[in-house]
Amino acid sequence: MTMVSIIHNPRCSKSRQTLALLEERDCEIQIVEYLKFPLNKSEIEDLLTKLGLSARELMRTKETEYKEQGLANTKLTEEQLIQAIVDTPKLLERPIVLANDKAAIGRPPENVLAIL
Known part of the structure; x- marks a missing residue:
């Protein structure tokens, strides 16, 4: 199993x-x-590694929070995007x-x- x-x-x-x-x-x-038990930074980093994706590729870009937080800004670092997922779990695909x-x-x- x-x-x-x-x-x-x-x-x-x-x-x-x-x-x-x-x-x-x-x-x-x-x-x-x-949503009840949000992932921490290292768990999200582990997911990104296993998926072979960037943080932005793992985000739900159509969520209101994505737009409200200005996350489409291409100047944001990977670290900042990961932190956004930590802070707003709803953004996680x-x-x-x-x-x-x-x-x-x-x-x-x-x-x-x-x-x-």
């Missing part, structure tokens, strides 16, 4: 679909509700599944199958 973690928002349909997909695969699942020391974003949900 594969042990997986899902960075999950139960109100998000893609997150729920990804969780259902993992349940169908008989995975042992640790659910991390990141979701769902993210971690398994076998790899990570994948469940958009679409089937993306996560590659790391199981």
Whole structure:
């Protein structure tokens, strides 16, 4: 049985679909509700490394908070963008599944199958 973690928002349909997909695969699942228990800086940095993405690529750019905080500013550093995700967890793209020391974003949900 594969042990997986899902960075999950139960109100998000893609997150729920990804969780259902993992349940169908008989995975042992640790659910991390990141809005209730926000990730810290090192956890986000670890995600970025495993995903091979920049902080901006991991952000939900259509969120009001993204615009209100001026995060589209290209002069912002990676460090500043990571801190914005720490301070405003809603900005984190979701769902993210971690398994076998790899990570994948469940958009679409089937993306996560590659790391199981």
